Amino acid sequence: MSFDVPVDPALLYVFARSVGDDDPTYRAQLFSPPGEPVASPLTYTRAVAEHFDDDGELRRGPDGTQIPQGGSGDRFHAEQHFEYVRPLRSGERLIATTRPGAVTRKQGRAGILEFTETHTDFLDSAGDVVVRTRKVGVQVLRDER
């Protein structure tokens, strides 16, 4: 599965403010020329990808019917990891490519915990990796004992 994510200096600015990053660089680079390296909040790629993933579970559908209603207490975002290969460039299109990773189980106090890895690589137009990410989700399953 893949979808496109833009590197837009205005989005970087808005996202940086939302994570308390008040570095003046974000305002200074608002109108930077296409292709110029830009500063980016460390979690930008994976975090804003929700906006552009039409199949994302956290995405509210255009008709307003797919309101996410998580938080039931049995599914959690357990881990998140980033590897940065090179800086983002103003105006570039990143292709987010997602693939499933390992699934493991272990016994927890609340039942069986199932850990599911998801790998999302952000590629440039040449197909080279710009940012690698790995998410681990955990779900509490019914105790099978």
Add this chain to the structure above:
Amino acid sequence: MSDLWSTPVEGVSRSGRLVTELTRSEIARYAGASGDVNLVHIDEPFARAAGHPAVLAHGMLTMGLTGSFLSSLVGHARVRRFGGRFLATVLAGDTLDCTVRVDSVRGTEDDIELELELQTTKSDGTVVFNGEAVAVRTIKETQ
């Protein structure tokens, strides 16, 4: 605040406040910026019905705030890896602090790689995010 490159020595650490009494509007702003509009983050009655005392902050908001503190210490472009585990929920009203510690130093004076440990805690001492990062400063940056 002094950055970590001025004293790249194992065991050196820097601590700072990420947010004081996180507000619902700050959570809502992150929901809008990220696109994660899960109701448990933005709808108080829904969050309470789900068993929470208030709306929850996104785990990625906690990580984002932690990342901003890390960037302020080493520079955005110098971070090569950043990751960690979410260990406890963060609620509206929580205050978060972070400590970044130099775990190891490699390389030469011209090309330094720092392995860092990060820990973000609530004011009651609860650890909410345990992370690690690698940052690199090279002589090429200044040439």
